[in-house]
Amino acid sequence: MTSAIVVSGLHKSYGSTHALDGLDLEVATGEVHGFLGPNGAGKSTTIRVLLGLLRGDAGDVSLLGGDPWHDAAKLHRRLAYVPGDVNLWPNLTGGEVIDLLGRLRGGVDQKKRADLLQRFDLDPTKKGRTYSKGNRQKVALVAALASDVELLILDEPTSGLDPLMEEVFRQCIEEERQRDRTVLLSSHILSEVEALCDRVSIIRRGKVVETGTLSDLRHLTRTSIHAELAASPNGLASLPGVHGLDVEGNRVRCEVDTAQLDAVMRQLSASGIKSLVAQPPTLEELFLRHYEDDAEPLAAVR
Amino acid sequence: MTDFAGTGTLVRLALRRDRVLIPLWIVVFVVMAAGSAQASIDLYPDVQSRVEAARTANASPALVSLYGRIFDESSLGAVSLFKLTAFGALLVALLAAILVVRHTRAEEENGRLELLSAGVLGRYAAVTAAFIVSAGTVVLLGLLTALSLMGVGLDTRGSLAFGLTWASAGLAFAGVGAVTAQLSEGARTANGFTAIILGVSYVLRAIGDAKSDTGWVSWLSPIGWAQQIRPYAGDRFVVALLPLVLLVVTVLGALALIRRRDLGAGLVRPRPGPATASAALRSPLALAWRLHRGSLYGWGFAFLLLGFLVGNIASNVDGFVTSESAKELVQKLGGVDAITDAFLSTEMGVLGLLASAFGIQAALRLRSEETALRAEPLLATGVTRSRWLGSHVLMALFGTGVLVLLGGLGSGISSGASLGNMGRQLPRMLAAAAVQLPAIWLVTALVVILFGLAPKLVTAGWVLFGTFLLIGQFGAVFDLPQSVMNLSPYGHTPRLPGGDFSASPVIWLTVIAAALTLASFTTFRRRDIG
Structure with missing residues (x-):
């Protein structure tokens, strides 16, 4: 089995804050991998390094067999990314943004685009500034899912979606799994990860503290x-x-x-x-066990 | 009264946010006024020298349209503050309007006002608080300016009138800002509306001042009213009633507009747009064009119009030369043609400064796209960093080029038509416009290299621009050493039409601008995004 993502010993600090402190992460090709951790644990920083937006201070990062810092644009044609905070251009419509992002990745599947718009119940004619947070997220999701790519990197993609839309999202990811696409799903919503992911990595204070299939992890608890x-x-x-x-x-x-x-x-x-x-044991218990001795509040855990 | 609940809290919040900015602005204005007055007092020790300087200024269409007239040629205050009366009022007005928009529409746009509005907050509280802060700032600014002018030895009544000149323009435009903040959903657009109104006001007073038969046009402009208070030359305090009336009307108008709209909405409802992108929208450059084109159209129209006006005033230099003494002066200065050219070259320099503001603003878009997290999704596609950076840099450089050439075109056509030698005048004005570009590009490139090297400091681009502007406007008054004067790229631009053209400064400015821009690509590739 090949690996879509291999990270070892990744360090990244901003001034005196150590955002990543020797992080290891491996995502196999074709799996849906959950990336779990509370706010501020380093999930988004890891993803930004994987996308070549940030440069790690130390450690090795390999994405789809390449170096994301040096070959960023080339590798990006093979992946789609949904950021945690989606901001759109105020005077572009959602439909325009979907087409633009898709084209810059190498193409949009028009049939899939139409299908996704319908399933997510998204009006593509509205201007960016008039969308709510959830709808902005839908724009980014449709743009990502309608592109023909090998790897999806999703950073808390459902944080603004209502339960109905979360269900649509789960179906979509299920379909992606059947097409053998690799998905890295960062989340702090445990039920979502439990429902979707083949394997899970739990991150805490910039380090992966646990990784494996859900049944592997259950043995530990x-x-x-x-x-x-x-x-x-x-x-x-x-x-x-x-x-x-x-x-x-x-x-x-x-x-x-x-x-x-x-x-x-x-x-x-x-x-x-x-x-x-x-x-x-639920993933929640697993999760709490790793964090109960942590000073961070668990308000983020649903 | 519940509509105003929470105003006091918001005033304190605004003062807390701007605790550095407001004092800094006030100090800059006070120092500018007092410093300029002091320097002029030293420069013109007796009435004779003052009258001579004032006559020269009043006979120069370039100076009169730029700064206004000196209403009392023997008055020390009027002569020494002549460059700052209308021009300073313009800057104070801009400051006042920006302050209001900053604490109303900008807060509303980014959603912070919504957070506050859920508390005990009346619907008028935000605009009232912003207005109080802005009005308080300009009143204090006017008062301190007046005191500092008395401090350097100018007479009390005139100094108060001068402070009132600035403060009244600020008050009027605090009201204007309160209205424009209601019109659109974006703070950028609101400031754009303000800038247009301010620009029209300044041009109206320029037209009024330039020709004696159109003097009434000045009275259509709030900046014109500020001038007509005539500090140190009659001190007509009563004229300040006009801006105060405008203030009351605009504030009441703003409150009425708020009653009619939802939080977050503008008066113009956004229409739905196309469900799919046009075939052309498939590159970073196409997106950059889409993002910049609206403002470029607006600026372009303004530049064409300004060009026409400048050319039109230039053809009327004869109109200035009425008295015998003025005729003598004109002969001394090289004749009507020389004065016309001097006027045109000064005005082209002003257009160059304005175009730089566009260039800086367009280059700053890079940073705002980055901090608003809109660059990130693009850079996570097949777009390289260089292509993304290049798209905005190209818009900034291309946009400034279009603007100055439109200004050159407008002034060339109108001055050519009225002087009856289009074939000569049009190419001369286009050349005069083109030579402004290297300095404009250099200033734009400074912002771009800051973006690549130290993105948190990009707004220092405005500070650099302001410094160059002050060196150019007041360097001679303050008798700065030539080495300091040389720091401003604008000082190296050949003064066309009429002046000598030498290629080497133009080439040097271009080379430095190009080197800085290229270096920014390397530095931007090496840094973290965000």
Whole structure:
């Protein structure tokens, strides 16, 4: 399997702020890769380095087999980018911007353009200054999705979209996956990443702290269990990997390290299980685990 | 009264934002007035020398149309501040209007006003606060100017009248700014409207001053009113009622306009545009043309018109020469033809300065596109940095070329037609226009190299331009050493028509401009975007 993006040991600082502090990231060709992190973790900086807009202070960056700083324009013909903040020219219409950006990338698929405009319910005749934030984002999304490119780099593309449009966006990305396009999706919306991504990298303070498939990552975390037993449980507390045990008569609640799940289930069934709810760890828990010791507020996490 | 709720808070917010800018502007104006007065007092110690200088100025169509008349040739104040009366009033008016737009439409356009409007904020609060700040600034500016003029030894009554001249022009245009801020959705467009009104006002007073039979035209212009207060030459304080009436009318008009529109909207509703881009819109250059063309059309029209006016006034130099003493003076200065040429070359120099303002503004577009994050999506396509930079640089250089040539065309045709020698006059004026370009391009190139090297400092381009302007306008008055005078590129432009043409300064200016522009491409390729 080849890699569309390989970043290793990337550093970037602005004055005394270290935006990126030895970041490693690998995105395989054909996968949808989630790039997760709260505001200010370094997602957009990484993407700007990948696009050759910023130059890294140290480290190696390879994008579609080339160097994004030196071959920026050549590589850009093979990718499409949706920025997190989309600003349009006040006196150009949305349709004009879509065509312009598409042409500068090497061409617009007219059929796809018309289809996307309809699905995103976007009026292309309005002038840039009259669009709302969500509609500006739709303009950039349509321009990116209607271009025939190998790689999509999307920086928090749904932050201004309503739930209906978020659903349309998910369908579109699903279709892109089926066409074997590579997608780097930066986001802080966990459900979106969970629904769309093959693999995920979690970034924190300019470093990737966790990377892998969702099931890989789930192994690293805990399953929560609610059980009602025939008799009162015993021996649970002494098992390794059991956390937050809460016994109330015959009811049991606990968190179990996923690796220890088998042993815990045996112990429970020894007491006779009447009902059982086992919840796999959500990405949210995964995410919170990496950030709970962080001073940054988690208000950004939905 | 709830319509005005929150005005006080907004005034404090504006003063907090402009705590450096406003004092700085005030100091610049006060120093300019006092310094210029002091220098002239030293230059003209007795009545005899003053009268002689004033007669020369009043006999020169170039000076009269540019600065106005000296109403009392023996008055120390009138002679020493003659260059600053109307011209300074123009600058104060511009400052006042920009301040109002800056705190109303600009805030509305970028959405900050919406954030505030959700709080307890009356609908008139923003415009009232902006007006209070602007009016307060120009009144303080007028007062301090008056005090500084008394300080250098000019008489009290005249100094107060001079302060009032500046302040009244500022007040009138604070009102004008409040109206133009309501008209369009963009602050740029609002400032554009203000500049047009200001330009027309200045031209009207120039027409009025230039010909005695059209003197009434001055009275159509707020800048003309400011002049007619006649500081140190009658001190007609009562004339200040005219700008005050305009102030009341415009402020009431602005409030009425606000009642009729939504937040964020202009009076002109934006129409829907094409759903697809035209076949031509497929390159950075095509986009740059699209972004610059509106302002280029407007400026181009103004330059053609100014050219016609200049040429028309030039053909009437005889009209100035009525008295015997003036005739003698004209002979001393080289005859009517020489004076006509001197007038035309001065005016072409002014057109060159104006065209530079266009060039600077067009080059600054690079930075505003970058900070507004509109450059980023383009540079993430197949467009190289050089192509993107080149597109805007080309618009700036090409645009200034078009402007001066339109000015040359207008003045060539109108002066040629009225002097009856089109075949000679038109090529002369086109050449006079063309020689302005190297200096204009050099100043534009300074902005471009700043953009490549130190993008946060690009607006220093205006500071450099202002410095060159001051050196050119007041360098001689302040008796600056030649080495300092040489710093201004405009000082090296051959004075055509009429003057000697030498190729070497033109070539040097062009070479430096080209070198700076080329260097900017290298520096821009090496820096981070954003």
